[in-house]
Amino acid sequence: MYKEFKSILNRVRTILIVPPAAQTIDSAVSVALLYHLFKDLLNKKTAILVPRGYTYSPRMAESVGYNSFPEGSFVERVLPLTYTITVPDVEKECVVEHKFVEDGLKVIIKPKKGKIDLEKSLFSAEGDRFDIVVAVGVQSKEMLNDAYKDSEEAISSVDIINIDHHPGNAKFGALNLVDSTVSTTTEVVVKIFGSLGVKFEDEFRLMALKSIVLETDGLRRISSVETIKTAAFLGGNGDMGLKEIIEEYYLSFNKVGLKLRKEMFERVNLDPSGQCMWCVLPKRVQDKISLSSGVLEGIDHLPFNICKGVKSAFLVYEVEPNQWKVVGIANDRNVNLFKLFKSLGGKGVAWYGVAEMSGEEEIVVKTVLKAIGEELFKGNFPVEDLTQKNEEKEESKAASPEQSVVRQGAAKQKRSDETEMSKSSNPEGYKPQKVSESIVDSQSIVKSPFKKTDPSELEKFAAENSPQLPSASSFGSGSMTGDGFNKSPFVPAPELFSE
Numbered sequence: 064m065y066k067e068f069k070s071i072l073n074r075v076r077t078i079l080i081v082p083p084a085a086q087t088i089d090s091a092v093s094v095a096l097l098y099h100l101f102k103d104l105l106n107k108k109t110a111i112l113v114p115r116g117y118t119y120s121p122r123m124a125e126s127v128g129y130n131s132f133p134e135g136s137f138v139e140r141v142l143p144l145t146y147t148i149t150v151p152d153v154e155k156e157c158v159v160e161h162k163f164v165e166d167g168l169k170v171i172i173k174p175k176k177g178k179i180d181l182e183k184s185l186f187s188a189e190g191d192r193f194d195i196v197v198a199v200g201v202q203s204k205e206m207l208n209d210a211y212k213d214s215e216e217a218i219s220s221v222d223i224i225n226i227d228h229h230p231g232n233a234k235f236g237a238l239n240l241v242d243s244t245v246s247t248t249t250e251v252v253v254k255i256f257g258s259l260g261v262k263f264e265d266e267f268r269l270m271a272l273k274s275i276v277l278e279t280d281g282l283r284r285i286s287s288v289e290t291i292k293t294a295a296f297l298g299g300n301g302d303m304g305l306k307e308i309i310e311e312y313y314l315s316f317n318k319v320g321l322k323l324r325k326e327m328f329e330r331v332n333l334d335p336s337g338q339c340m341w342c343v344l345p346k347r348v349q350d351k352i353s354l355s356s357g358v359l360e361g362i363d364h365l366p367f368n369i370c371k372g373v374k375s376a377f378l379v380y381e382v383e384p385n386q387w388k389v390v391g392i393a394n395d396r397n398v399n400l401f402k403l404f405k406s407l408g409g410k411g412v413a414w415y416g417v418a419e420m421s422g423e424e425e426i427v428v429k430t431v432l433k434a435i436g437e438e439l440f441k442g443n444f445p446v447e448d449l450t451q452k453n454e455e456k457e458e459s460k461a462a463s464p465e466q467s468v469v470r471q472g473a474a475k476q477k478r479s480d481e482t483e484m485s486k487s488s489n490p491e492g493y494k495p496q497k498v499s500e501s502i503v504d505s506q507s508i509v510k511s512p513f514k515k516t517d518p519s520e521l522e523k524f525a526a527e528n529s530p531q532l533p534s535a536s537s538f539g540s541g542s543m544t545g546d547g548f549n550k551s552p553f554v555p556a557p558e559l560f561s562e
Contacts, residue, residue: 064240065258068224071238072101072259075194077108079141081218083200084210084415085392090200092274093226093248096256096267097197098136104261110193111137112214141193141217148172149185197224200248204235209412226251228286246290249274253293263297272297322352333373339435340373344380345424374398375439379431382419387427389418403438407431 078101082094094111102109111132150172158173172179196218201207207223208215225236228251230243242251249271256263263271275294279285282294326348333340374395382388389407391400393414404411407430409418420427 064238065254067238068240068255069258071195071224072105072107075107077193078110079193079196079218080109080111081196081198081201081207081211082111082113083206084412087200087278089247089249089274089278092270093199093252095132096249096252096271097199097226098132099267100252100256100259100261101197105259108193110135112141112211113137113139140213146186150179151183193221195222195224197226198236199226200229201225202227202229202231203233206414207235209414212412226255244287244289245293246284246286247275247278249278250290250293253297268297326352334440338374339376339439341377341379341431341435343424343428344378346381346384349381375400375435377431377435379428381424385421385423387420387422387424389416389420389427389431391416398439400438403434406434406438 080094080097080101083090098109098111101107148170157175158171160171160173162169162171198207201210204223207218211218222237223235225232225234225239225241226248227241228243228245228248229241232239232241232243234241240251240255242254245251253263253271272294275290275297276282279290282291285291326344327342330342330344330348331340332342375391375393375398377389377391379387379389389404389409391404391411393400399413400411400416401413404416404418407418407420409416411417420430422430
């Protein structure tokens with residue numbers, strides 16, 4: 064399949080990269096590496112499409128060393144191509160017919176009077192012109208269409224190259240570079256570089272290595288030994304190798320990540336039915352654990368790693384004083400976040416949404432909970448009680464141990480009294496949540512046989528098992544030529560694809 068992709072790249076001139084709506088460091092680095100490959104190394108006209116209203120954050124790629132997205136790299140919408148034939152000086156009374164023939168479409172114009180001046184007639188094309196779409200880390204065509212509704216028609220009009228590592232990928236592309244034996248999409252991209260015989264510059268080698276190390280929890284959660292081989296391959300050259308990455312980069316990064324998880328554990332809130340959870344991270348908490356914005360960009364999905372069984376999760380964090388970002392993810396087909404985030408002034412699709420809000424913490428949180436209650440619980444959602452419960456939790460953390468016990472006991476008795484009152488007035492109200500419905504996701508603490516292994520041992524192991532990366536020599540020599548993949552004769556539209 065890598066050989067076929069090489070042949071396709073030889074034949075196309077313009078490429079549109081499409082990342083997933085919900086970003087991770089893995090997807091951000093994969094997009095950055097492919098953008099560099101297509102635009103800088105292969106001289107293709109390249110642009111990155113992002114869902115309208117979302118921001119594909121360069122900060123995620125910057126957090127592992129990439130800062131080379133030029134202005135105009137991102138577009139929010141692409142339009143399908145339409146073709147127009149303009150014939151001047153023709154009477155309105157004419158007959159226009161069309162029919163499909165063996166070699167294409169034939170348009171027939173029969174003026175009742177006069178004749179057509181062919182030299183003055185024009186044939187033009189309008190819309191955004193690209194030869195292929197490269198979807199990165201998107202698991203299905205439905206997820207692609209859902210995230211890019213404004214561009215669905217244009218995306219569907221050309222062939223899609225599907226690059227991913229998830230086992231559940233629907234393989235919806237004209238070509239599917241899907242490898243579920245690896246642990247990250249970055250590894251698939253590394254294999255693409257190898258298949259083209261492209262040398263990794265140190266900047267991009269480190270980017271790929273850091274992405275793999277971070278996404279696999281320091282190589283503790285891997286799908287197969289192939290991940291170790293690729294990491295050792297990337298860490299085999301340069302001043303900073305695999306051992307240094309793990310010791311100097313991952314461990315320092317992970318310490319902040321562990322502190323973040325601890326703070327989120329303490330601030331996680333569940334509605335009484337256990338179906339919805341949310342977490343609030345004010346700036347003071349972020350400053351306490353020295354959390355950078357680059358890290359925050361990658362934790363949109365983290366609430367689902369903390370609790371199992373929830374249908375929707377929301378993260379509310381303070382970007383600047385009284386400036387908040389709200390991110391939501393749905394994990395159930397019956398939950399639709401589109402209207403919810405629209406009511407918050409943000410943008411959303413069925414399973415993902417983001418909004419920016421201003422105001423004091425209490426007001427922002429109440430507004431978000433009110434929207435959750437109205438859209439997901441049809442108004443049957445005790446916003447005031449849940450907000451008060453969160454405030455009690457904050458006060459309890461700030462109090463002494465003795466004060467904390469007294470406050471928690473009083474709060475527990477108050478909630479018990481309120482629950483009894485709720486039962487008497489609303490017999491079809493909430494069911495008490497069982498402790499088992501809020502357990503830590505065991506997948507997030509899976510132990511690896513490599514956990515106690517020195518990084519140098521991993522390099523030694525990988526050296527004995529040479530990296531299974533395609534090389535240019537495996538496909539023979541010769542120039543990059545071939546017959547047309549999409550057979551598009553048009554040059555890129557300058558407003559979309561910049562030089």
